[in-house]
Amino acid sequence: MPRLLPSYLHTLRKQSGLSQPEMAALFDVTGSAMSRFENLSRHPTIELIIGAEVIFGQTAKDVFPALYQEIERDIVERARVLRDDLKSKTDPATRKKCRLLTELIERTKVTKPAI
C-alpha cells in the first residue's frame, strides 16, 4: 500500500476508535497540542514518534512517512558528501566507513518511500 499522507497519526487514531482527548491523555499532551500534531501544524516530538510505535505497533516510517523521507533524504545527502571526503583515504577504518555510507545510500534507494 503506498503511503500517500504525510502523517497517519490521525488515521490510526480514527481506525482504533480513540477520541482525540483519549489519545492526548495517552501521550500526556493537551487536546489542542494533539490536534496540532495530527494536522502537522506542529512537528512531532521524539516522545510522540516513539509513543506512536508503542501505541499502534507501527514504525516512524509508517506513521510519519513524510518526516521520515525528509530526514532520510538529508542524511543521504550528507552521507554522499562524507563519502566523497573520505574517498582519498585508503586505510581500513576509512574503507569500513565508506562501506557503511555506500550501503546506507543503496539501501535508501531500494526502500524509497512511495510519497
Next chain:
Amino acid sequence: MNHSRMPGLVLAVRPTSRGFGWALFEGPLAPVDWGIASAKVNKSAQCMIRFKQLLDQYHPSALVLEKFDEEDAHHSERIRALAKTMRGFANNRDMDTLIYGRKEVGLTVTGNAKASRHTVASAVAERFPILRPRLPEARKLWQSEDNRQCLFDAAALGITHYALTRPRN
C-alpha cells in the same frame, strides 16, 4: 495538513439535505479518513466551506460523486446544485471527477443493482469494520433518514470507484 498534491488520494462525497458525508481513500482496502459535515443554516455555503477545507487539507487527485441527474433519483434542486458546484470546483483544481449511479454502486458493493441504501451501507460496514459502530439501523417507512447514512454512501462510492475506475467527465 499542508502538503503538496499527492496522486492517488480519492475523495468520495455524498451530499444530503443536512450536509454531506465524505470518505478519503488512498487505496481500495480502507478509507484513511472519513466524516460527516452538517449545516443547519445556509447549508450549501457551509458545505462548500467544509469541502474546500478538505481539498486544502488533503489535495486529493480525484473526486467521486453520486450521479444526481438520474431519472429515478429523488434529490432536491439544492443538492443537485451543490453536487454540481463541488464538481466544478474540483475540475477547477485539475482533479478528476468520477460519477457513479446508484445502480452501479449497488451492483459493485452488494452484487444487486436494486439494493437498498441500507443494504449497501451494511455491505460497506462488513468490508470496513472500523465504520461498523456508525452503521444506522434500517429506517422504517415513517422515519427520516439517519444522518450517518451519507457516510456509508460516500464509502460505497469509493469502493465502486476502485472496482470500476472509469472516468466520466
